[in-house]
Amino acid sequence: MCRRSGHSIVVLVVAFAGIMTLCGCSYDMSVQPSYRTLARSDFFSDERSARPLTIGTVATAKRDSGGGIPFPLTIELLQQGRERFDIFCSPCHGRLGNGEGMVVQRGFSRPPSFHLERLKSVPDSHYFEVITHGIGRMWPYGNRTSVSDRWAISGYIRVLQFSQAAPLSAVPPDELENLRKEQ
Amino acid sequence: MAQLFPRSFNNLSHASIYVALVLAAISIWLAVELAKSDYVTGVGTPLEQPVQFSHKHHVSDDGIDCRYCHSTVEKTDFAGIPSTETCMTCHSDLWQTSPILEPVRTSYQTNTSIQWQRVYRLPDFVFFNHSIHINKGIGCSTCHGRVDQMPLVYQFTALRMDWCLDCHRAPQTSIRPRSEIFNMEWTPGADQTRRGNELMRDYGIAPADRLTDCYTCHR
Numbered sequence: 001m002c003r004r005s006g007h008s009i010v011v012l013v014v015a016f017a018g019i020m021t022l023c024g025c026s027y028d029m030s031v032q033p034s035y036r037t038l039a040r041s042d043f044f045s046d047e048r049s050a051r052p053l054t055i056g057t058v059a060t061a062k063r064d065s066g067g068g069i070p071f072p073l074t075i076e077l078l079q080q081g082r083e084r085f086d087i088f089c090s091p092c093h094g095r096l097g098n099g100e101g102m103v104v105q106r107g108f109s110r111p112p113s114f115h116l117e118r119l120k121s122v123p124d125s126h127y128f129e130v131i132t133h134g135i136g137r138m139w140p141y142g143n144r145t146s147v148s149d150r151w152a153i154s155g156y157i158r159v160l161q162f163s164q165a166a167p168l169s170a171v172p173p174d175e176l177e178n179l180r181k182e183q
Numbered sequence: 184m185a186q187l188f189p190r191s192f193n194n195l196s197h198a199s200i201y202v203a204l205v206l207a208a209i210s211i212w213l214a215v216e217l218a219k220s221d222y223v224t225g226v227g228t229p230l231e232q233p234v235q236f237s238h239k240h241h242v243s244d245d246g247i248d249c250r251y252c253h254s255t256v257e258k259t260d261f262a263g264i265p266s267t268e269t270c271m272t273c274h275s276d277l278w279q280t281s282p283i284l285e286p287v288r289t290s291y292q293t294n295t296s297i298q299w300q301r302v303y304r305l306p307d308f309v310f311f312n313h314s315i316h317i318n319k320g321i322g323c324s325t326c327h328g329r330v331d332q333m334p335l336v337y338q339f340t341a342l343r344m345d346w347c348l349d350c351h352r353a354p355q356t357s358i359r360p361r362s363e364i365f366n367m368e369w370t371p372g373a374d375q376t377r378r379g380n381e382l383m384r385d386y387g388i389a390p391a392d393r394l395t396d397c398y399t400c401h402r
């Protein structure tokens with residue numbers, strides 16, 4: 001008899017544990033009352049959890065660089081510029097900056113080549129301003145690229161301009177060999 | 184009164200207990216397998232999106248880098264969904280009358296968001312960070328598959344915890360050089376384990392016991 005009641009207690013405990021475990025099943029932790037980035041909001045009338053800047057917000061970053069690149073022109077900056085140029089600019093401007101990118105080949109208005117005299121003679125800040133605010137058919141990229149990225153791209157455009165009109169004497173000796181072979 | 188059941192029913196009643204147990208075990212196994220199946224998790228099936236956007240076209244045909252649209256993937260936890268302005272950068276001048284793009288133009292003109300459906304959805308108690316994976320040598324295709332070959336994007340994996348842990352226990356199996364992160368065609372070579380161990384050292388990746396701590400992903 002005693003053994004039997006022992007069994008009942010075990011069964012009761014197991015059943016109770018099972019029921020309590022199942023009670024713990026809920027989505028409260030999976031779906032928490034906080035927003036993930038860009039999640040839809042039921043609270044704001046425009047359904048956006050990402051809120052716009054408050055009206056009257058003032059930009060405090062220093063803007064005037066005096067026309068030049070306000071960073072030391074290191075090889076790292078130029079490599080950063082090449083990477084960002086290839087991501088954001090090359091679809092239209094082409095990897096060489098000649099305005100023959102893939103999107104242009106698909107029918108987008110053709111941008112001017114960076115190798116025009118007019119664009120060689122503008123200050124570095126011209127490129128920074130155009131990337132930030134756009135120009136003509138080109139839309140602004142200020143919200144997609146950081147300040148340092150935009151200056152790095154401006155620097156890399158100078159590299160492209162130089163590369164397409166560089167004298168033979170500027171080519172490193174080992175590269176010169178390859179160049180001769182290609183010709 | 185005569186017995187209702189003959190003696191042989193004793194065996195049957197005993198057997199029925201075992202049959203019930205086996206059936207219970209099979210149904211639990213079936214339920215678990217079904218929950219893991221692509222049918223339930225949605226792996227391989229594209230979601231209905233407001234715009235029939237083709238990654239294959241934009242990546243493979245047009246050669247646009249992942250980061251052109253997912254521009255915060257290297258710096259924040261979230262890869263970033265492009266704003267309507269990003270779409271309109273090209274589509275104000277290309278396919279500007281295409282009916283497929285009508286939701287994009289409407290979104291731009293009325294200043295309302297396009298409500299894209301999330302393809303990869305993690306529970307809120309999982310804290311995944313894109314930037315740390317990108318910067319430590321895990322490429323897009325490791326988790327997202329060949330997005331450059333997906334006309335409509337779908338889940339490459341169900342993101343089950345054991346799948347995450349497989350890599351957190353042995354990162355050297357999946358780590359690639361930083362220069363190959365956005366290369367969708369990269370595959371591990373024959374010497375991946377040796378190369379992976381070198382990269383783990385170079386990139387200062389924590390040992391497996393730290394990568395498998397609960398608080399690495401759950402906070």
